Amino acid sequence: MKREIGISIYPDASNNEEDRIYIEKAAKLGYTRMFISMLEVSEGKETVKRKFKELISYSRDKGFEVILDVAPNIFDDLGISYDDLSFFAELEAHGVRLDVGFDGFKESLMTFNEHDLIIELNMSNNVAYLDNIFTYKPNASAIYGCHNFYPQKNTGLPFDFFVECSQRFKSKGLKTAAFVTCSNGNQGPWDINDGLPTLEEHRNMPLTSQVKHLFATDLIDVVIIGNGYATDKELEEMAQVNRNQVEFLYDSIGEHSELEKNIIEEQHYRRGDITSQVIRSTQVRVKYQNNDNPSNQKEARFEVGDIVIGNNDFGKYKNELQVVLEPHEDSRKNLVGKISKDEIMLLKYIHPWSKFKFKQNQ
Template sequence: MTMRHLGLSIYPDHSNMEEDKKYLELGHKYGFKRIFMSMLEISDNSEDTLEKYREIIQYGNKLGYETFIDLAPQIFTKLGISYQDLKIFHDLGATGLRLDEAFDGETEAMMTYNPYGLIIELNMSNNVDYLNNILSYQASTPFIYGCHNFYPQKGTGLPYDFFIECSKRFKHFGIHSAAFVSSQVGKMGPWNVTDGLPTLEQCRSLPISVQAKLLWATGLIDDVIIGNAYASEDELKALSEVNPYQLELEVEAVSEINEVERTIVNVPQHFRRGDMTSAVVRSTMPRVTYHDEANPAHDNQAEFAYGDVVVGNDDFGVYKNELQIVLEPHSDTRKNKVGTIRKDEQFLLDFIKPWTKFKLVCK
């Protein structure tokens, strides 16, 4: 697995330099590492325009960011440059170029041999044999990344199953990948439609941390980038607290939860038993670790609902202090309800398969 990072987006043709710099500083505070910078809407090739890009990219470089410039074929014409000479982007300080549209495969392959070490990032949001075509021209794969599109118009983002199929094409070859989440407050993007900028349509109205959890839970996305600007500090902070490497779900605790149960929720490295059942997610090691800890009955009379977190009480014999997450409603007085998975995260339970490692955080 490659290292996973957070990114944000800057739109120099629509933004203010000082505000951009403040945004980069705020992202740096919360550990963001990537900048997505759109050059799709550049209006001319004047030195003033390029200087604006250069200044913000190099400011980001000083803060430890890597900048990927989003390009379309017509930009090469506007700038009066060829695909064989990428020096202008190197001089701007960019790490890589994201190609919003496909060329012919041979062109992309040749670009990966540019003498500046610029990474060539491919559009992942088409379920076609695009990547195989490029690789057949003997591209230099260490210099190929993939990045999905984002979708400003409500109702136009990728459906989940299609997103998965597109992403698998890149992950099959171990290509570093990225996708977009959407700020709920940011209003700036490349176009004059501001319905958010996610890759997945189902992410559009979700809290930004839940969007990131979904993308990372697929196991197919390395970098998560905020598509629109400017995200709030609360959103940046929330993203910085998401575990990129394993699913971490928030538990809303019942008032009667005791300290043993709170410890059982928060402390262990949970994993689902390999011999799974459809009724519950079983995390069985706590019953071993906390075998000697008393756990009197409470909150054990009502039927347990989907997403409830329960722990075996003193009446459950060898299963005392086993943690379970309820998948099928049932009743069992030998279990205490200790909390419920946060409502907008419950759909993520589908990602907990046999042997899946996960963490819980009790709020």
């Protein structure tokens, strides 16, 4: 399934002109999903309709798929019904996210709505909710899944629970989404905003590391910035994240030969017959087997996340690239870089035959 990135808009916490600027910037960078919150609307139906339709129409013109986040109180406040989704079709939304679920049968009926609206379900509950919906034979092609975000510090999902919840949706082949948080965005649905991630461990991490982590799990297809507005730099950096393989951010160590620089920049994959001490990328040693690579080591003590390349003393294994998983010493390897500390956690997603690359920290 194609992987996408997205942004969030809070019309009752922002102004139209700033929203348009933000939307245009994101669109130019390749963002394609938009989450728009309707949880906090407080104006009358016609006012809400006019404001949201204008925003959604502009977003669609910029290439966004727009999902509106809704809850039961919104239906009551606006005098509309879950049994008639025409209001959201008139707004030109692509779908609605149900922050709160029903009995399963109602959701299944909603997936056959005459307006072809996507019905996005809350993924952040590890119960048989989705299984129940599927017993009522829904239109599966009209179902997406999307996790919650958590504005209050220390209330985000723990990772193991996140995995269990997500696996329920991926097992059905559904498109899935989750949220990351930008550093200084102060817009959200409520008056508390300690960031808006899905995973608690992401709350104080760099944005790009959060994004890489979610994609690396192979459980999330769409990563959305939960709070607004991300800075131009954050938008650009997130847009540059490799969505299809882990691309480790690393710091260069010492002076490298042109050979070592070339080796680092290659496409890498882990050998199928793995070892616990290092991740081995062996094809580069074949490509560069005739290139001289003198030892540059004074102390050859390596730590987890170190990037090393075999030197001339390594015989057949000269110019093999390895990423250290367990501390060890070996003078036959040159230390060439260190993976950024926030991305050490991505090492566990490099499985047998996994592809990976490196990008130098600027």
